[in-house]
Amino acid sequence: MIQYKEHEGVGVMQIDRPEALNALSREIVDEMDALLDKLAESKTLRVLIVGGTEHFAAGADIKGMVDCDPQGARAFGFSPTYNKLAALAVPTIAAMGGYALGGGLELALCCDLRIATDSAKLGLPETNLGIMPGAGGNVRLPRLVGEAKALELILFGKQIGAQEALDMGLVNTVVPQAELMETAMKWAEKLAKRAPVALRTAKRTVKKALSCPTAEEGIDFETEEWCGLFTTADQKEGMRAFIEKRKPAFTGK
Ligand code: DAK
Numbered sequence: 001m002i003q004y005k006e007h008e009g010v011g012v013m014q015i016d017r018p019e020a021l022n023a024l025s026r027e028i029v030d031e032m033d034a035l036l037d038k039l040a041e042s043k044t045l046r047v048l049i050v051g052g053t054e055h056f057a058a059g060a061d062i063k064g065m066v067d068c069d070p071q072g073a074r075a076f077g078f079s080p081t082y083n084k085l086a087a088l089a090v091p092t093i094a095a096m097g098g099y100a101l102g103g104g105l106e107l108a109l110c111c112d113l114r115i116a117t118d119s120a121k122l123g124l125p126e127t128n129l130g131i132m133p134g135a136g137g138n139v140r141l142p143r144l145v146g147e148a149k150a151l152e153l154i155l156f157g158k159q160i161g162a163q164e165a166l167d168m169g170l171v172n173t174v175v176p177q178a179e180l181m182e183t184a185m186k187w188a189e190k191l192a193k194r195a196p197v198a199l200r201t202a203k204r205t206v207k208k209a210l211s212c213p214t215a216e217e218g219i220d221f222e223t224e225e226w227c228g229l230f231t232t233a234d235q236k237e238g239m240r241a242f243i244e245k246r247k248p249a250f251t252g253k
Helices: 028-043 070-076 080-086 101-110 125-129 137-145 147-156 164-168 177-192 196-211 215-233 233-243
Strands: 002-007 009-017 045-050 092-097 099-101 111-117 121-123 157-162 174-175
Touching: 002 028, 009 028, 009 099, 009 177, 028 080, 045 101, 045 177, 080 101, 092 101, 092 177, 099 101, 101 137, 111 164, 111 177, 125 147, 137 147, 157 164, 164 174, 174 177, 196 233, 215 233
Parallel strands: 009 045, 045 092, 092 111, 099 121, 111 174
Antiparallel strands: 002 009, 121 157
């Protein structure tokens, strides 16, 4: 149900449950959880692509939730797993085709970058079901697109197309369906060749800064992290390569 392949530092995790438009069952999320635990410890992973087969994911499995009481709903929760994806040190890219709805879109919101196909449909339709987003959607979406646009999507439970998603900053780019995985791979390969410690530090710093109560605290954190990069071989290599007018060969040290 979860497929995983890794080649030269680029990992591809795909949901594979086409008969239900990749609706996320408890089992799928448990598999994802176990995989993310391994990936968090990986010494080889440089970039992770998260995708679906034909569709990204049409949300959490409604059939598995319909009879839940509050305790059962809590046990169905995806957030501990989604938080593991958001906390991965390496850059992550969501490659979204078809439907990315509800818990599916919330999964993509845990990634650093999002690519959608021109026919993709995105949204948080939970209020149509008498619930609300519950796997970070109320928290991550407004940070990305602002409060008003996030509430428009959540309160109307509407699906939007890829162009509208691009216009509001929900996705980074839109590509034809046939070019989705190729584009995601190109981005990932490019990132995999860049200085890994610098990328991980930048990701950590941007995330930390977003949760700092003041800009000053964020900037203090940034300064410490920035100075720390001067302990790395990649900093020496990157700057020497510039001065020597050659391409840097980063080692990740
Ligand atoms: N769950 C279960 N099955 C689904 C599904 C879903 N989310 N989405 C699609 N399917 C199944 C359909 O039931 C159908 O299966 P059969 O009936 O043929 O067996 C098959 O996939 C094909 O779907 P359709 O026949 O409906 O296909 P259409 O092209 O006509 O429509 C659609 C596609 C995506 C517009 C439609 O399927 C749809 O509206 N699906 C539901 C989308 C949705 O409402 N998603 C949000 C789900 S709620 C939690 C936190 C968060 C969450 C859960 C817990 N805790 C903190 C505890 C997340 C909640 C959600 O994501």
